[in-house]
Amino acid sequence: MYTRKMSHLSFSLTFILFSLCFLSINGQNLIYETCKTSSQQDPNVKLQFCTTSLQAAPASHCADLRGLGMMSIRLIRYNVTDTRCYIKQLLKNNTKLDPYVKARLNDCFELYSDAIPDIKQAMKSYNDKRYFDANVQISSIMDAATTCEDGFKEKKGFVSPLTKRNNASFQLGAIALSIMNIQQSSK
Ligand SMILES: *[C@@H]1O[C@H](CO)[C@@H](O)[C@H](O)[C@H]1NC(C)=O
Ligand SMILES: *[C@@H]1O[C@H](CO)[C@@H](O)[C@H](O)[C@H]1NC(C)=O
Numbered sequence: 001m002y003t004r005k006m007s008h009l010s011f012s013l014t015f016i017l018f019s020l021c022f023l024s025i026n027g028q029n030l031i032y033e034t035c036k037t038s039s040q041q042d043p044n045v046k047l048q049f050c051t052t053s054l055q056a057a058p059a060s061h062c063a064d065l066r067g068l069g070m071m072s073i074r075l076i077r078y079n080v081t082d083t084r085c086y087i088k089q090l091l092k093n094n095t096k097l098d099p100y101v102k103a104r105l106n107d108c109f110e111l112y113s114d115a116i117p118d119i120k121q122a123m124k125s126y127n128d129k130r131y132f133d134a135n136v137q138i139s140s141i142m143d144a145a146t147t148c149e150d151g152f153k154e155k156k157g158f159v160s161p162l163t164k165r166n167n168a169s170f171q172l173g174a175i176a177l178s179i180m181n182i183q184q185s186s187k
């Protein structure tokens, strides 16, 4: 049923299939189906990254879609908090950083610091089913990751030490957004 050609059909078909399968499948399949839809909705979401991330979350195999949504937001929170701490260490450990890299890292530190209250707000919004607000708050975290990464591209010859982390924050954000999208489309 899931041939390559199918994936080019409209998403609404995916949603219908998804909703039909939804009640009868177990958690592992729910993660897989959710990630499949998510990776189709946003090409930045890699199926493998999504399934690996959600499967590693505690009790995710027992979760329903709403539970998976909450888990994805929690994963963003861990990631963002950890990345902020990592940038702090990078700045502290390397006393001879190039001034350009140091300035960019300071920018990223600020961006990730601001992302922490945003993700806390997003958790609240999601809990209260204020999906529009959660969407705005998570989008701003994805913007922060992109802005941080782009900062290193302004000058040639410098490589971002945060590429993997920025990428993970962005992808986790996209996963959370598309879970909310699925929730609203299957209502
Ligand atoms: C960020 O999240 C991804 C997916 O959950 C994980 O593989 C990665 O280790 C996380 N990074 C940090 C620093 O938490
Ligand atoms: C910074 O230094 C501490 C102590 O030596 C070390 O544990 C940590 O891994 C270092 N972190 C980074 C990002 O270099």
Ligand SMILES: *[C@@H]1O[C@H](CO)[C@@H](O)[C@H](O)[C@H]1NC(C)=O
Residues within 6 Å of the ligand: 043, 044, 046, 167, 170, 171
């Ligand atoms: C993250 O990394 C993957 C694989 O390396 C890539 O395909 C994807 O476009 C990246 N996403 C972002 C937002 O940079």
